[in-house]
Amino acid sequence: MSSLLEITWTDPVTSRKGYVVIDTLVRGLASGGLRLRDGCTLDEVRGLAQGMTRKESLVYDPADRYLPLGGGKGGIDIDPGDPEAPEVLRRFLAAVRPIVKEQWNTGEDFGLRQETLDKVAADLGLASTVEAVFAILPDADAARQRLAEAFAVNVDGLCLADLVGGYGVAQACLVTAERMGLDHERVTAVVQGFGSIGGAVARYLAAAGVRVIAVADRDGLIRNDAGLDVELLLGARDGLGVIDRAVLRPGDRTGPREAWLDVPCDLLVPAAMSYVITEADTSRITARVVVEGANMPTLPEAEAALVTRGIPVVPDFLANVMTNAWWWWIVFGDIEPTAASSYSKIDSTMRRLVEAVSVEADRTGRTLRACALQLARRNAEAVTERAGVTG
Numbered sequence: 001m002s003s004l005l006e007i008t009w010t011d012p013v014t015s016r017k018g019y020v021v022i023d024t025l026v027r028g029l030a031s032g033g034l035r036l037r038d039g040c041t042l043d044e045v046r047g048l049a050q051g052m053t054r055k056e057s058l059v060y061d062p063a064d065r066y067l068p069l070g071g072g073k074g075g076i077d078i079d080p081g082d083p084e085a086p087e088v089l090r091r092f093l094a095a096v097r098p099i100v101k102e103q104w105n106t107g108e109d110f111g112l113r114q115e116t117l118d119k120v121a122a123d124l125g126l127a128s129t130v131e132a133v134f135a136i137l138p139d140a141d142a143a144r145q146r147l148a149e150a151f152a153v154n155v156d157g158l159c160l161a162d163l164v165g166g167y168g169v170a171q172a173c174l175v176t177a178e179r180m181g182l183d184h185e186r187v188t189a190v191v192q193g194f195g196s197i198g199g200a201v202a203r204y205l206a207a208a209g210v211r212v213i214a215v216a217d218r219d220g221l222i223r224n225d226a227g228l229d230v231e232l233l234l235g236a237r238d239g240l241g242v243i244d245r246a247v248l249r250p251g252d253r254t255g256p257r258e259a260w261l262d263v264p265c266d267l268l269v270p271a272a273m274s275y276v277i278t279e280a281d282t283s284r285i286t287a288r289v290v291v292e293g294a295n296m297p298t299l300p301e302a303e304a305a306l307v308t309r310g311i312p313v314v315p316d317f318l319a320n321v322m323t324n325a326w327w328w329w330i331v332f333g334d335i336e337p338t339a340a341s342s343y344s345k346i347d348s349t350m351r352r353l354v355e356a357v358s359v360e361a362d363r364t365g366r367t368l369r370a371c372a373l374q375l376a377r378r379n380a381e382a383v384t385e386r387a388g389v390t391g
Contacts, residue, residue, distance in 0.1 A: 133328075173267050357371045
């Protein structure tokens, strides 16, 4: 299926490319983040936008005030650490400002922090990066207040908004492990990426009793088969999710970044970049299950090879759906702007989704991805019927 809108922008100063893809619209609106990544392509952003369409529809609950939006995504081909990145981002957002103001509700994604995005948006005269959705709400001021209050909530020194996505992935891991008959206290996990998603995944898995034995950041692998001190590592990471090796304990070992695939474990959680598990990598993986915390981390042929070996893959648009859903639950007023209300809604929704998809996979012998896609399509039809008008 072709996208509704695809924009390719060329920066007049650096010649860097930026992209916006609107895959679908519901009530004239789409939702999806903006990423900064050296090597980002239109094909990548197109795939991410399609994933957002699936995330939006998958999480639909007719009891919610939140009526899912369409799917969109943005990306800029630049390393977030490049000194030119802030000004390239500013020029890109200035160029696509009409889309942001009218249709595309966006937020942070890989390589971009929400506070950075908010500052640039404010400089361009936008009150937020989700202005388009406020136009359809009966009380936009109350929605803005709820969102501001939610972003002001801190949990153990970290912003709630930075935790909900990884918390959701951790819950997907835990429910999947339960269904596989695995005791949390005996489960081991490896997490690739230690930013807002990966760090929160590791935190909440460890809190549930899972032994996190390895994490990988941009500087390499940190491994301890007896279990890492996740809180120690969280306190020693920088804004890009890189851990200061000076805090490592005597039993912690380091290794090359790509070695995360070789560590034997029960739960393998890619939670950083796209396209990190190729077909050639699959023979190195001995995990019981792969849970996709990142967007599109596993190439299709790699997933097919893993499934053939009896290693299921919990797809990204199911496992990491909660960052996006949480924003809209807050905005539409389905939850209070508190950690307790947020975690309760994530717990119940993730359990409902994982169990529904898993039961269907067990019944039909189809993959988790195929069953999740079926549920997303069914929900999309219900959303279309309820919305009345779609773009």
